[in-house]
Amino acid sequence: MPLICIGIYALMRDCFDTIKRMRVLSGIQPSGKLHWGNYFAMMRPAIALQDRGEAFLFIANYHALTSVADPDVLREGTRDAALDFLACGLNPEKAVLFRQSDVPEVTELTWILSSVTPMGLLERCHSYKDKIAMGLSPTHALFSYPVLMTADILAYQSNIVPVGRDQKQHIEVARDIAIKFNNRYGETFAIPEPEIGKDVAVVPGIDGKKMSKSYDNHVELFGSEKEIKKRVMRIVTDSTPMEEPKNPDTCNVFALYKLFASPEEIAQMRKQYEAGGYGYGDAKKDLLAKSSDVLRPFRERREELVGQPDYVDSVLAAGAERARSEIEKTLTAVRRAIGLD
Numbered sequence: 001m002p003l004i005c006i007g008i009y010a011l012m013r014d015c016f017d018t019i020k021r022m023r024v025l026s027g028i029q030p031s032g033k034l035h036w037g038n039y040f041a042m043m044r045p046a047i048a049l050q051d052r053g054e055a056f057l058f059i060a061n062y063h064a065l066t067s068v069a070d071p072d073v074l075r076e077g078t079r080d081a082a083l084d085f086l087a088c089g090l091n092p093e094k095a096v097l098f099r100q101s102d103v104p105e106v107t108e109l110t111w112i113l114s115s116v117t118p119m120g121l122l123e124r125c126h127s128y129k130d131k132i133a134m135g136l137s138p139t140h141a142l143f144s145y146p147v148l149m150t151a152d153i154l155a156y157q158s159n160i161v162p163v164g165r166d167q168k169q170h171i172e173v174a175r176d177i178a179i180k181f182n183n184r185y186g187e188t189f190a191i192p193e194p195e196i197g198k199d200v201a202v203v204p205g206i207d208g209k210k211m212s213k214s215y216d217n218h219v220e221l222f223g224s225e226k227e228i229k230k231r232v233m234r235i236v237t238d239s240t241p242m243e244e245p246k247n248p249d250t251c252n253v254f255a256l257y258k259l260f261a262s263p264e265e266i267a268q269m270r271k272q273y274e275a276g277g278y279g280y281g282d283a284k285k286d287l288l289a290k291s292s293d294v295l296r297p298f299r300e301r302r303e304e305l306v307g308q309p310d311y312v313d314s315v316l317a318a319g320a321e322r323a324r325s326e327i328e329k330t331l332t333a334v335r336r337a338i339g340l341d
């Protein structure tokens with residue numbers, strides 16, 4: 001074989017190995033029904049990565065204790081999140097799906113990591129202040145939330161963490177803690193990178209602010225058609241009259257349509273805005289039709305899964321087993337490094 005071919009082959013093999021080894025992890029709190037913002041910013045990119053690397057996706061029910069005090073709500077939310085992941089395309093043959101609380105070892109790692117976490121690092125986290133401002137109790141768990149999140153990430157030697165922009169600071173905390181630990185005790189943890197989709201960094205809610213359950217400006221992914229229609233029809237727009245040309249780039253309806261539509265469909269709607277004679281009511285109807293087409297297969301799959309609780313349980317049990325075997329490897333190295341072996 002000519003030398004150049006051998007060179008190209010070696011390069012491709014190395015690239016392939018790197019991609020194959022890459023580990024991606026993300027979690028979602030089961031603290032309410034999933035909305036379009038969660039789906040486009042976190043769930044869809046996370047699920048897509050099951051084809052690029054080894055994906056670990058989990059339901060952060062320990063984290064949810066910072067906001068959910070009702071055990072039935074927590075149980076139901078956890079079950080819903082598992083159904084949502086599977087309905088939206090998570091393939092348990094490719095990705096590991098588990099409940100955070102099925103891997104209690106993560107709390108041991110949290111404590112160990114706390115011992116290298118400077119208070120100042122946590123004091124700078126804006127999400128603690130934001131959540132208190134929204135009325136959550138200022139508990140120790142809410143304050144130390146980023147350390148548990150760090151343990152989630154480092155436990156599985158995660159390389160990539162797809163999240164919405166509001167979680168970016170938490171990934172920076174995880175990186176700081178990993179670097180601190182590695183410097184003090186020797187190379188132990190992979191340093192994670194956040195992955196934030198550019199187009200979906202912040203999905204707007206129906207009032208134009210960031211879509212969030214807490215602002216009640218969200219559109220549920222699996223809400224009833226009636227409820228979704230009500231919310232879409234309430235999306236805030238300016239008052240440009242129907243006949244006049246409109247600017248799509250400042251319109252919340254267009255911003256949401258872009259998430260669902262193909263480039264050709266987006267270009268077509270843009271033209272209609274700019275031409276005039278196309279009202280916001282028309283755009284809302286088009287958004288409703290498009291979103292319902294895109295989400296229909298997920299809805300159908302979800303309905304099937306509701307009737308297969310044993311299957312869902314078996315996926316979660318297998319996921320927990322795999323996650324526990326991975327975290328155990330990390331903890332063995334960590335305990336040895338710090339002198340707790």
Ligand code: ADP
Pocket residue numbers: 028029037038039041042162163164165166167200201202203204205210211212213214
């Ligand atoms: P909520 O604000 O509705 O309580 P969460 O805080 O539970 O949502 O968010 C779960 C995940 O979804 C996180 O990764 C978060 O960054 C992402 N996310 C939630 N809402 C949005 C949004 N409007 N735009 C972009 N990402 C979002």
Ligand code: TRP
Pocket residue numbers: 025026027028029060063148149152153161163167
């Ligand atoms: N804090 C994340 C959120 O509210 C959920 C989460 C917990 C998470 N642990 C994680 C996300 C680890 C990514 C990686 O959305």
